[in-house]
Amino acid sequence: MNPSDIVDIARGEPDFHTPEHIKQAAIDAIHGNFTKYTPQPGIQPLREAIATKFARENGVHVSPDDVVVSCGGKHSVEQTIRATVGPGDEVLIITPHWFAYPAQVRMAGATPVFVDADRNDAYIPDPWRIRDAITSRTRLLILNSPSNPTGAVYPEETLEAIAMLALEHHLYVLSDEVYERLVYDEARHISIASLNEDIALRTITVNSVSKTHAMTGWRIGYAALPDGLAGKVVDIQKNSTSAPCAISQRAALAALTADQSHVDVMLSAYRRRRSWLLKNLEDAPGLAWAAPRGTFYCFVCMEGWKGKRLGSVEVVDGATFADALLRGAGVRVLAATDFGAPDHIRISFAVGDDVLDEGLARMKALLS
Template identity: 40%
Template sequence: MKELSKLASAVRASTTIAIDTKFKTLQAEGKDVIGFGLGEPDFDTPEHIKEAGIQAIRDNKTKYTPASGTPAVKKAICQRLKEDWGLDYETTQVTVNAGAKHILYVALKTLVNPGDEVILPAPYWVSYYELIKMVGGVPVVVDTTEESGFKMSADQLRAAITPKTKALIFNNPSNPTGMMYSKEQQEAIAKVCVEADLYVIADEIYGKLTFDGKTFTSFASLGEDVKARTILVNGVSKTYAMTGWRIGFAAADQKIIKIMTNYLSHCISGTSPISQAAAVEAFAGSQAEIETMRATFEERRNYLYERMNKIPGVHAVRSEATFYMMMSMEDLVGKTLYGVEIKDADDFSDVFLDKGGVAVVPCTGFGAPYFTRWSFAVSMETIKEGLDRLEKFLAGAGVE
């Protein structure tokens, strides 16, 4: 048989899958294990949004829609972007499809020719790296440190640029670190992007889930020259607890949106009209429940951070947004826990699940090999139990 596609064969399965598969196997065997791996809100989709979806079925909105989304959902997105971040987009500058993940893929497909470099600050969300490869691009990783709050400086960005650099993927606030760039920090980054003529894919899917009274600044709002080169990516998954509805969108220059839409028209057509109708209600209806969810995440973040930092051997990195917190296990590297030599977060997560009964995501595949990611999209009881287990696990291994 002939060889399969080299590009497709090079795509790696998510590194989080190994621990998740093990977690689910143990759970199915009836073992007492708890998990912090979830990348989705544990809340139900708000009632008024669900009702809009149900009504759409009753109204027989069950046919194909335009490939870029219904006029109603694009109008609601434009209104939301204006209200939230002061951004002016026409509906012709928006394309809607089946989740931000797919939108990211098509955005990269639109920008990248084979061999083009795409800058990716680490730690990064695991899918970006593979998505860049999937379109024939070359990921250029810029490492950041805990000391710098896991933020890439303008100088670091400048140093990573070569004649082949086409774009920057700028995920703010960040999965997995939970950090958020200030307006001033973004301005410095934007200046370099304009000078070097880079496109920016600004993934702002966690922009509404910020803590400590901090306000988020959308990258495209930094100026017309910045907006012109930015593909703003967002969706309903995280803000409205709608991961399964599969709605994501891009807002950008009309020429970019046209190419993205052409591409989408051939590989998916529009996404579900039922989901689009629900998204109209999400974007245009009451926003009150976002604050309830955000405040709950902040309460959990506070507890997780305070308590984790009292546990010897590890420390937490205080997240400023999202529903993730990084835990450093660097001090355990080189130690032996329950007979296992700990070389990185993969080893730690494996033995923590085996002996501690807790699944956390190793950030080895996120470009941060000595950190684990804890999602606090779980109940406070689970968080408490997880930390009790962490304490016991480390004390039992002799880490005091």
């Protein structure tokens, strides 16, 4: 198939362009020769803006000194893992999970331990299962709500129970909140660090401008690091990237401090596409899913197709199912093998309405 005929509904980034006022801030930075190294933890106005944002939007109260700006949410997650665990330690990861977590845990020499969350529970983890997975070697628990790939948004009572467990067992919690603004229906994003002062002291809250402000290529993430962890992360950063890109930091400052109406514009498009996607999936045979409460993904179980032929492909798992969709319908979806869910695929609605429309129509034609 000609690559230009392929409809891509796999992408993990907004289809929107970075808003003009954010781009202008970067242009101004270049013209003002703001092009040198910056302080290692990031420029002070940005760290202050991030601390203000955490307090105002998340109920997370940190000093700007405890904020470290990095080269993306992925970088902040990785630095946090390196700062909190090492060989011999175990890290709990709720599964299905974002692919980078186990890899980063292993890169730090620690061991990932997976705790399954089920579709029947809308992929909300059961705190009892988390408790069962804790050992004397557990140091860190990674949470990601809203979750990539499942779209789960954890309710307050789940976060309360997890916070109690973390405190009881002296765990750190890494709360990856990069999709915080993308929530639907009655779902509400809650930062676990906002629940009480004790858990705030054990929680590293990670965020980024990538998804919320359509800035994936600018590579700016950030973390609130209590308990002296900011210093450890700065030590790591100063020996790796030195600091994030000066120009991108000025752009991120504009994203966080200027008018936020672009976020609502994007959100209303995602909301519309999500409804349309869920309605259209209803009569697609052999598939099962839990409606995503957040993110711009729909996580789909393809078990109904296992052992069947789809076009020229014998379907045995999500990867072969994705391959069959690509070959038979020219539709690219993401196989969730690396997300710890080999019988699943992830469909993105961070694509234009016409792309989603065409992708779904082709997919359904092949499946039926």
